[in-house]
Amino acid sequence: MRVRDVRFAQVLNLIRRYESVMVMVNREGMDVKLAREYLNEAKYALKLKKYEEAVEFAKRCGEELVKLKREKEAQDFFTPEHLSKASKDELRNKCQEYGLNPIGLRTSLEARLLEYYNTTIKPQMDKKDASSPIADQKQAADIKAGGEIPQVHASLDSPELKPVEELKPIEDDEPEPEPAPLPTPTPAPEPTTIEDVGEGLERGNAYILAEDRPNKCFEIFGHLMNDKEFAGLCLTRMNPSKLRSGFKVEEASLLWLTDRESEKESTVPPSLESIMYIIEEFLDREEKTIMLIDGMEYLVSNNQFNPVLRFLRRLIDKISESEAILLISISPDTLEEKELKLLERELEPVKM
Numbered sequence: 001m002r003v004r005d006v007r008f009a010q011v012l013n014l015i016r017r018y019e020s021v022m023v024m025v026n027r028e029g030m031d032v033k034l035a036r037e038y039l040n041e042a043k044y045a046l047k048l049k050k051y052e053e054a055v056e057f058a059k060r061c062g063e064e065l066v067k068l069k070r071e072k073e074a075q076d077f078f079t080p081e082h083l084s085k086a087s088k089d090e091l092r093n094k095c096q097e098y099g100l101n102p103i104g105l106r107t108s109l110e111a112r113l114l115e116y117y118n119t120t121i122k123p124q125m126d127k128k129d130a131s132s133p134i135a136d137q138k139q140a141a142d143i144k145a146g147g148e149i150p151q152v153h154a155s156l157d158s159p160e161l162k163p164v165e166e167l168k169p170i171e172d173d174e175p176e177p178e179p180a181p182l183p184t185p186t187p188a189p190e191p192t193t194i195e196d197v198g199e200g201l202e203r204g205n206a207y208i209l210a211e212d213r214p215n216k217c218f219e220i221f222g223h224l225m226n227d228k229e230f231a232g233l234c235l236t237r238m239n240p241s242k243l244r245s246g247f248k249v250e251e252a253s254l255l256w257l258t259d260r261e262s263e264k265e266s267t268v269p270p271s272l273e274s275i276m277y278i279i280e281e282f283l284d285r286e287e288k289t290i291m292l293i294d295g296m297e298y299l300v301s302n303n304q305f306n307p308v309l310r311f312l313r314r315l316i317d318k319i320s321e322s323e324a325i326l327l328i329s330i331s332p333d334t335l336e337e338k339e340l341k342l343l344e345r346e347l348e349p350v351k352m
Helices: 006-027 033-047 051-077 080-085 088-097 106-130 133-139 194-200 215-226 240-246 272-285 296-303 305-320 337-346
Strands: 206-210 231-236 253-257 289-294 325-330
Touching: 006 033, 006 051, 033 051, 051 080, 080 106, 088 106, 088 272, 088 296, 088 305, 194 215, 206 215, 206 305, 206 337, 215 231, 215 289, 215 325, 231 240, 231 272, 240 253, 272 289, 272 296, 272 305, 296 305, 296 325, 305 325, 305 337, 325 337
Parallel strands: 206 325, 231 253, 231 289, 289 325
Antiparallel strands: none
16 A cells, blocks of 8 residues: 655654654643544544644644643642742742732731632633533634644554554555665764864754753853854853853853852853843843853752742743744753753753
C-alpha cells in the first residue's frame, strides 16, 4: 500500500505527538474531553485527506492541553497546603502576576490571592467546564497549518493511547511506479568551536549550557557581541571586573547578582520581578540582543525552584517574540536531576 502524499505521514505524526501529550495530561487528572474531540476531528479530516483541517484541529488540541496545564498549575497554587508553604516573595510575585497589590502582611497577600481565585479564576474554569465543545470550537483562535511540534517523551506503545492504525492512506486507483530510494542523509557534525556554536544559535530561541564553570557561555556571549554585533546583557554571580579581564565582554551591560551594594559595579538583587523588569526594558531598547544568565543556582536558593521555573517560562515566551537570544549557564551538580530535566524541557540544550 502506497502513500500518495508525504503530507499524510507528516500530519499523522503530528496527531500521534499530540495524542502522547494528551495521555500525559490525562494521567495528571485533567479533563481532556474537549482535547480528545479535537483530536478525533483531526483523525477524521486526515482520513478524508483534508490536511489543513486535520492540522488545525490537532493544533487546537494542543492549545487546549496547554490551557489545562496552566489551569492545573493555578489550581494547585491556591490549595491551602501550597499557600502555607509558599514564600512571601512567591506570594508577592503571584500578586503582581494577577495585577494585585503585592504590598502587605502575609495574611493580606494570601487573602487577596484567594479572593481573586474564588471571584475570577474559579468561575472562569467552571464556566469553561459547563460550555459545550461546539461553543469552544467557535471561540478558538484560527491557527495556521504547520509550525513547530512540541517534543514529547511519552511512549506510543502506551495502552491508554487509542490506535491510529484506522487512519490508513487511500490506495491509488492505478498503481504507481516504485519511487527511487532516497539517499541516506549524512548527520550534521557536532559543533566543536565557539564560532560553530554561535552560528547555530537562532534568534527568538532560549538555550541552556551545562558546565561546571561558565567559561564556554561567556566565550559564546563575547563572540556574538564582538563578531556578530549583538547588544549584550549579562546577569552573573561573578564580579563583573573579573569577567572583563578574562573575556571579551567590555561592551556588555554586566549586572552583578548580589544582595550587597557596590560602588564600582551595577548590581541587581535576586528578585525575579526586578530581573524581569530589567530584561524587558533592555529588549525594548535594543533590537538584536544576546542575553546570558549565569547564576541560576543563586536565584533558586533565594526564590525556590518553582518560582524560578515560572519566571523562565515567562521569559522564554518574551524571547520567542523578539530578535534576541537567551543563554542560560547551569552547573549540573547544583540542581536535582528532576529539576535539571525540567529546565532542559523548556530550554534547548547546547552541546559542545
